[in-house]
Amino acid sequence: MQTASAEATAVSVQNKNSSQSVTLDMQNMTCAMCKVTIKKALQGVEGVQKVSVDGDSKIADVTFDPQKTSIEALIKATTNAGYPATVHQPK
Structure with missing residues (x-):
């Protein structure tokens, strides 16, 4: 099992038992409804x-079960909802 934190690596991804966490940078977010739409799109992915x-x-x-979904699937879900995403790169 691989464990990483924002301070330890350039990719903000964490594994915890059967769950994995990722921080996504979101594009096109301009209003409160954007947050709702993105959240619904991600919650619609099996394993989230x-x-x-x-x-x-x-x-x-996002915290998800890596046995049921992937970071790529999460990005695809937000992109399909009109909000392209990339894995957050800590500064």
Whole structure:
């Protein structure tokens, strides 16, 4: 099992038992409804356990079961909803 934190690696990804967390940088977020749409799109992906969307920093924190879905599937879901995403790169 691989464990990484934002401080330890350039990719903000964490594994915890059967769950994995990722922070996504969101594009096209301009209003409160954007947050709702992104959250619903991510929650619609099988295996997603928790979603938190921050409109100010334009990021989404997602916890998911890597046996059921992938980071690529999460990005595809937000892109299909009109909000392309990339894995957050800590500064």
